[in-house]
Amino acid sequence: MTARTETGRVPFLDLRAAYEELRPETDAAVARVLDSGRYLLGPELEAFESEFAAYCETGHAVGVNSGMDALQLALRGLGIGPGDEVIVPSHTYIASWLAVSATGATPVPVEPHEDHPTLDPLLVEKAITPRTRALLPVHLYGHPADLDALRDLADRHGLHIVEDAAQAHGARYRGRRIGAGRSVAAFSFYPGKNLGCFGDGGAVTTGDPELAERLRMLRNYGSRQKYRHETKGTNSRLDELQAAVLRIRLAHLDSWNGRRSALAAEYLSGLAGLPGIGLPVTAPGTDPVWHLFTVRTDRRDELREHLDARGIDTLTHYPVPVHLSPAYAGEAPPEGALPRAESFARQVLSLPIGPHLERAQALRVIDAVREWAEQTGRA
Template identity: 45%
Template structure:
């Protein structure tokens, strides 16, 4: 048996370790939700909505089935749809684009800052078209986008500004919480997120009463009152159990994020000065929750294979930019259109990151990267 195998696999994220630490309280919360006999929305979801809104410092938080549906419902509730374009980043999970398309709008893209890999405000302004009605800024890997610059641009050009905060629960932008920086923000509580449910879950944060009402209506068959349908809107309601799970986890989020930041500092120390390896930079005034810890290397694919052979389960976020995805059909872009994002897609690599990660695991992962550099 190899040394790596004997030491065990280092997963990208370890949800079993988190559950073991929460088991008594989590089991009680889930059993209570089941015993309540309410399985859709209900008191557990309502309590989490109040608590997460207070955590973010916004008036409203409205839960729904996923982060993807949160984007679509948010945009629809804000009045965006067919004939409108929404500008976003090509370097993100494709769900950002899917949410725009599901709202009936069309995605357009601008290139990213080579240091942070978030939207470059100067490139955003250059990419605006007459049909662009909104900017959807993604807080990639947990680091907030430059919302001050984007907000100034949006005001100057008469645009709406929204956040895709799927990866940014607990992140901070110059003293304000990510998710409280635009007209509204979408969140994902996919299990692997910093604040994750035990299944798909999402929601929308906003200070806008009309947007909050619209999302509540759109998630629930177009109803404000049962059996009185104002819209044919579909069903995006959240399960009661997920509200209970998130309610147990929310008080621990800040502590978990502190642990992630500590792990990121240790990675940076252990990986400093390795030829060919660089880091995604954290911009001044931003406090990332380090949903992912991402490095860059020109021989990324070879490095990934090397690490996995040593039981370090690194991964790629994301290997193909959104504008090049086949799903876009006639709106699909061309290679070279957004060179910074496309170069990042060829180089980025996510190393294992979760609160329960040990110093020994970090050192083992870092040692494997160093071994690759020496090979």
């Protein structure tokens, strides 16, 4: 295939373009907050929480400082702490594990499906012990985990489920939004997420009003009323500026996710059948939002270098399995114990994707990957 001649680098994700598209509305929202003189726990946060809960098809959303705080506070709100075990994916970003550790509980890693990056329910059941209190599935790369199978396990064993939805804003599982109904889901609004703000931010969604009230206390020093502290809480509040920005962007989320899906379709079509390149699999009954588009190859570093030389930015999600990170030295299983996670870490490469990536740029990526595959096939 002849390489296309567009010049300039293809960015992995263009955050500035997202701002430029919505600059007038965003600037007006920021100015509104600055003029109000109210910067924490005010009307913008209250409005965003209501709007985001409605978007997720659930009763409540509680804004917090980050996605990791959302996970940690959700677990604490459910009473999980020292002596408890929480089943987590072996292949995920370390924040999923760190949130469990921050409560004093123990993260117990379980492998993903061989061809899909989410928890394998058959392996989850084998990992349940009398100390297990919760399952923590991650909707990794924007692909929903197998929630029906996991809920069946949780119901049979009396366990909570806390969904890590940091990469899954707007995704659907069997027609339902991630975060809908009885779910307890933790979202991140880190700038690079499908719904991102201009700093850190997060939220927990739940249909349980009592849990929502506990979370509001926990995020605000354990207090419902100033200087009256009912529990040992923390300081984890989504501020008014971020809430105002998120309200603007929430109205465009479905459209931006649609652009991601169109780009993913281009990749899936243009890269199909290449030797040595594994493409992402969409599980039946799921509608992913393509936070990331990942390919798998045993020659990942060679492909990354080839794309870099042709002006294409890529990232690796994630190069070091959590169980092999120094942060969990002596606590997690040794090298070789979680081969699927280690395989993902060796093979995965994330291609550029985002609502502001142009189709011509995606086609340029496809050409470059195909060029590499053809060259390596002849080597």
